[in-house]
Amino acid sequence: MTDEHTDTGTDSGTESNVGAAETDGGVAETDPSDGEAVVEDAGSTDSDESTVDDTVSIAAPELSDDALERVDSVLESGMLADGPEVRRFEEEFADYCDAERAVATSNGTTALHAALEALGVEDGQAVLTSPFSFVASANAIRLAGGKPVFADIDPETYTLDPDAVEAVLEERDDVVGLLPVHLYGLAADMDRLNDLADEHDLFVLEDACQSHGAEIDGERAGALGDAACFSFYPTKNMTTGEGGIVTTDRDDLADRAAGYVNHGRDAGEGGSYEHVALGHNFRMTSMAGAIGREQLERLPAFNEARRENAAYYDEQLADVPVETPTVPEGYRHVYHQYTIRTDDRDALAATLDDHGVDTGIYYGTPIHRQPAYETVSTAAATLPNAERAAETVLSLPVHPGLSERDRRTVVEAVQDHFNSQ
Template sequence: MTEHDTDAELGTDGGTETSTDGGAGTEPERETTELDEPSTDEPISIAAPDIGAEAKQRVQSVLESGMLADGPEVRAFESSFAAYCGAERGVATSNGTTALHAALEAVGLEDGDAVITSPFSFVASANAIRLAGGTPVFADIDPETYTIDRAAVERILADRDDIAGLVPVHLYGLAADMDALRSIADDHDLFIVEDACQAHGAAIDGDRVGSLGDAACFSFYPTKNMTTGEGGIITTDRDDVADRAASFVNHGRDVGDGGSYDHVDLGHNYRLTSLAAAIGRAQLERLPEFNRARRANAMYYNEELESLPLETPTEPDGYRHVYHQYTVRTDDRDALAATLEDHGVDTGVYYGTPIHQQPAYETVSTAAATLPNAERASETVLSLPVHPDLSERDRRIVVEAVRDHFHSQ
């Protein structure tokens, strides 16, 4: 965290820094310099991981230390990332999917338990429930936020008495309605495991995701707001959950006895390497910078695309969107994507098939459900480049391509 952060970023010790916009409003544009003429043969990518010199130096230090697997570097990363989220404990894992699996095992999911989650997400959200022995039950999404709809959750709970927990997905960088979901969970004695794999630094009323449920899970895949190359982490305020997760990701070892060969439960090798943790520690220091740049790019798009016949992302009052993706909606999605490709702009469709319609989910009990908001979103969403390395030229080309498409109709 740098001393000049002024955009409602919370410090890594859980404190709050000076804010210029309350955390959810329009932010000042980044300073720009005169740009070189655009290259005509290099596309504007949908993602551009920025590792940086500091991360490379830290990796070199780990290489020279000889301690390449799990060790002090991982413990330091766990502590720093948990503090960034405002959580007490962190348990690093090999990727976001293993984080979800381990967290569900740690909160006590039992074979046959049903868990409500979103059908509009990367498939890992539901896969982890199945890997942990549970059954995903899909609740439809809010069409404005793309996150799980509280009314849909309540309807399921009115019809079923076998629900053990909730796995809300903070999608595209926007938190789910955690106030409502926590109230529901309290009323029905359910656990909550946040899928925060796309939401590093997202917040509600100043409280970061990662601190809003019984546990939360993040991914550090290269395209995420920060990366370790591959990696994940569980954050939690519950010592029992952290201890069980730490054991589960390390072959079920007794976590109170260091490197012992006492295996007290069944587990996996889901550990993060020290090399990945070294990258993660450097990336975490830059995460506020990355998120400010993503938000600045999103605000630029919001303003420049406002008059066009497409829906731009929603940021509810009190929420802080960190724009892992900048996702628009239009019935003309495929044609718009083709126009952008013609202009050298990469786009992405996240996600073109909702999970309940995936072939791997044909045998799941709620696969035949009608979930109109998720199904409609899958037909109309398109993500534009929003990553921190976009130049002013890049942003202008994206906007002009979108305008050209609609003005030519």
């Protein structure tokens, strides 16, 4: 893992900035900016104020005074590690996802690893996943002893293409599970993927690390498969500083995951020295849990602000020669990223930079083309949709802290780029 930049400066008002660059947590990314803008509350798009340094940042996580007070309360209690605050956060997040159980972890990657261990992935077993994602989704499979197998993506949604998945399953008989990635805030085609899983007797583990609150026909990510994993890295739709969580309706999976993240202890014997299985210390701290509870309360407002910003871009960029995000009927996108596509990607990014707008390329190298994956069995596969996306995607700032001026700056920069050609 690379180190992340951090920015702990606070403004003179009520909000506090947290980490700037994303390097972990399931589907994650590195922020190309040097720093983060100070943010007001979610919904600041009604304001005409811009960011402090006139740079429109790609991400601007923030914490309210209430979150800081909750952390102070935890510090005063002296119970800093895993404890009642984490249990309450687990219950509240499970309720939010309409799942029966949740197990909090130290980050999104450990959530994925613990979930795969709980699902019983054994050495050498194949798990089919997306090549167009942050590397942690595939890494977790390898860390659990499994073997990642890649299928191509839908070029419009950037999520696993069920037809490509079906083709791989027809060729292989060693796949034990599917790990679809809900990318950029949009859920994968879970109806078809679940049908394929049922047909081939596979488990389905959602990588929902970028999709807190995403929905399909009113059902939320986190309750669409056998289990799901979320990341709470600072630039995600909600944060705990660092953190992750596993959600599931299955008590057996929740108990095994809870044991695995706590040194293999029996889930009902939290502090005992009886270790019934191999495990790690992947626990969430009480401080992170306290932040998560406050952030969860604000998540609906955060997501609505992101959706309003995305709608503004959709309208303003309708006549610009770029592909804006596709949202299938019945899906609710929560815009962890607002990702456009253009063959002129690098030049457009340079123009935006000249206008003081940060952008991100998520992801410039598909996983199967990463050096760490040269020896993986499907590394040599040709996955044209994923490879094409890697050459053309560009993410624009969409976070809740954008002001009206910020949004105009982004749009005008894009328009100026194409009008000047």
